[in-house]
Amino acid sequence: MINQYIQEKQNEINPLIKDECQSLNLPERLKQPLIYAVEAGGKRLRPILMMASFEAFQPKSTDKIIHPALALEMIHTYSLIHDDLPAMDDDDFRRGRYTIHKAYDDATAILIGDGLLTYAFQVVSRSNQLEAEEKIYVLQQLSQASGLEGMIAGQFLDLQSENQNLQEEELNNIHQLKTGQLIRVAIKIGAYLGGATPPQIEALDEFGRYLGLVFQIQDDILDVKGNKDDIGKPVGSDEEKNKSTYPKVLGLNQTNEIKKHYMQQAKKKYDDARINQPRLLELLQIFGERTS
Amino acid sequence: MINQYIQEKQNEINPLIKDECQSLNLPERLKQPLIYAVEAGGKRLRPILMMASFEAFQPKSTDKIIHPALALEMIHTYSLIHDDLPAMDDDDFRRGRYTIHKAYDDATAILIGDGLLTYAFQVVSRSNQLEAEEKIYVLQQLSQASGLEGMIAGQFLDLQSENQNLQEEELNNIHQLKTGQLIRVAIKIGAYLGGATPPQIEALDEFGRYLGLVFQIQDDILDVKGNKDDIGKPVGSDEEKNKSTYPKVLGLNQTNEIKKHYMQQAKKKYDDARINQPRLLELLQIFGERTS
Numbered sequence: 001m002i003n004q005y006i007q008e009k010q011n012e013i014n015p016l017i018k019d020e021c022q023s024l025n026l027p028e029r030l031k032q033p034l035i036y037a038v039e040a041g042g043k044r045l046r047p048i049l050m051m052a053s054f055e056a057f058q059p060k061s062t063d064k065i066i067h068p069a070l071a072l073e074m075i076h077t078y079s080l081i082h083d084d085l086p087a088m089d090d091d092d093f094r095r096g097r098y099t100i101h102k103a104y105d106d107a108t109a110i111l112i113g114d115g116l117l118t119y120a121f122q123v124v125s126r127s128n129q130l131e132a133e134e135k136i137y138v139l140q141q142l143s144q145a146s147g148l149e150g151m152i153a154g155q156f157l158d159l160q161s162e163n164q165n166l167q168e169e170e171l172n173n174i175h176q177l178k179t180g181q182l183i184r185v186a187i188k189i190g191a192y193l194g195g196a197t198p199p200q201i202e203a204l205d206e207f208g209r210y211l212g213l214v215f216q217i218q219d220d221i222l223d224v225k226g227n228k229d230d231i232g233k234p235v236g237s238d239e240e241k242n243k244s245t246y247p248k249v250l251g252l253n254q255t256n257e258i259k260k261h262y263m264q265q266a267k268k269k270y271d272d273a274r275i276n277q278p279r280l281l282e283l284l285q286i287f288g289e290r291t292s
Numbered sequence: 293m294i295n296q297y298i299q300e301k302q303n304e305i306n307p308l309i310k311d312e313c314q315s316l317n318l319p320e321r322l323k324q325p326l327i328y329a330v331e332a333g334g335k336r337l338r339p340i341l342m343m344a345s346f347e348a349f350q351p352k353s354t355d356k357i358i359h360p361a362l363a364l365e366m367i368h369t370y371s372l373i374h375d376d377l378p379a380m381d382d383d384d385f386r387r388g389r390y391t392i393h394k395a396y397d398d399a400t401a402i403l404i405g406d407g408l409l410t411y412a413f414q415v416v417s418r419s420n421q422l423e424a425e426e427k428i429y430v431l432q433q434l435s436q437a438s439g440l441e442g443m444i445a446g447q448f449l450d451l452q453s454e455n456q457n458l459q460e461e462e463l464n465n466i467h468q469l470k471t472g473q474l475i476r477v478a479i480k481i482g483a484y485l486g487g488a489t490p491p492q493i494e495a496l497d498e499f500g501r502y503l504g505l506v507f508q509i510q511d512d513i514l515d516v517k518g519n520k521d522d523i524g525k526p527v528g529s530d531e532e533k534n535k536s537t538y539p540k541v542l543g544l545n546q547t548n549e550i551k552k553h554y555m556q557q558a559k560k561k562y563d564d565a566r567i568n569q570p571r572l573l574e575l576l577q578i579f580g581e582r583t584s
Contacts, residue, residue: 106379
């Protein structure tokens, strides 16, 4: 049931994000890697969360959430492209395919990343589905979450943490910035545009915070236990780079315990929001137990 | 007189852009290179043009133009940081100092660039000086001009043009995208926020287009004839990278003729806008004849 929902949303998002990029008037040699980048697929977790959060309040129409959802996925995609660069995490594969700088070159990867980031803000600012005030809210939230105090600080601290022995608290901080901010803002923007009350937004924001942690912990677990074909990149790549991960800091058993604890906390916050619709909870469940 | 104006505006912009960055809550090792990047100074041409364009219609208060002007300079600064990377133009010096990736490292330069770009949109979207509709206009214009169809395509084509023999038309196209778009949008946003009529905005937009070309042509001339201490980077660096420049394509004499022609065209467009204030014209004059 929830898997079908995810599939439906992916089928909705994939052509739309490609169309947005196809519509650009670009030199062919620039458009090609752009399309390659947005076709890479992936789970589309962030836009799906945003849409599910919106639909918890507005089950009938999703028009209003489309542009923010596409923008968020563009920001996520840009961040992966830049993170994969040799100067950063230096990853050659993602989702079973060459990363952009391997398929093209570093300059192209830098520019496509810059372009997707800029385009995200453009897509929201010119949307014909949102009022000016709504656009401003979305742009403020997106730029804050993905900016220097958010995702970028997270990636910076993560790079600095290679070969360091971190404690759980520092690890939590890095992940709340690096992956948590975009997941959290997905839920928050969805709820806001859907018309949630301020207390509901607050509760869901906390739900999103725990969901982000659960997602990252599962990522770390998969890097230890996963299967290359499932996760699309070599297993053990965190280990190889000597990155601090939850299993390394806490051991696998305690990592699983903590994940369970955060899932329970998330559920509590979700109950606080008093929504008669379990979809976000089902998403929490499935992303906390995914195998890829 | 106009030099004093430029100096005054620089003295206004420099502390403000630094303050915006200082106010961020960042790890020290991330804040340091950020401040280094925005303190690099430079002419602040783009925000000055935006402010002068605004003041042509609103001579009394400049509050409304400050955040868009700072955002534009942040976007310009990010573009220089990324362009200077080894994977791109590979420049070690700018404005007489080490470029960010030389002073720090490539990862830091990529992240600081990403951060300044994102912050530009944040600074406008949260501005307390602008109405929601004004913010949206500014964000649309900035993201369009600096995006894939604008500045990024220009940088991409410029990189591809190394070792190519371009014709004047292709060279114009690259420069109108790479440097022209931001100069043009400076003028346009200034006029719009100042309350210019649509025909005035249109005429000034064309003025901005010619001004951008004049600026780039003078840049190329300085790369041939300039003095390292004046321009802050080695003379002849375009030649060394085998880049097409106006002097190379057209010879120095004809390059000077074309510059003169574009300056005349710019002046015509300025006259069409019917503004009782010569400051933008004086800026055209001085930037077209600058020695650094």
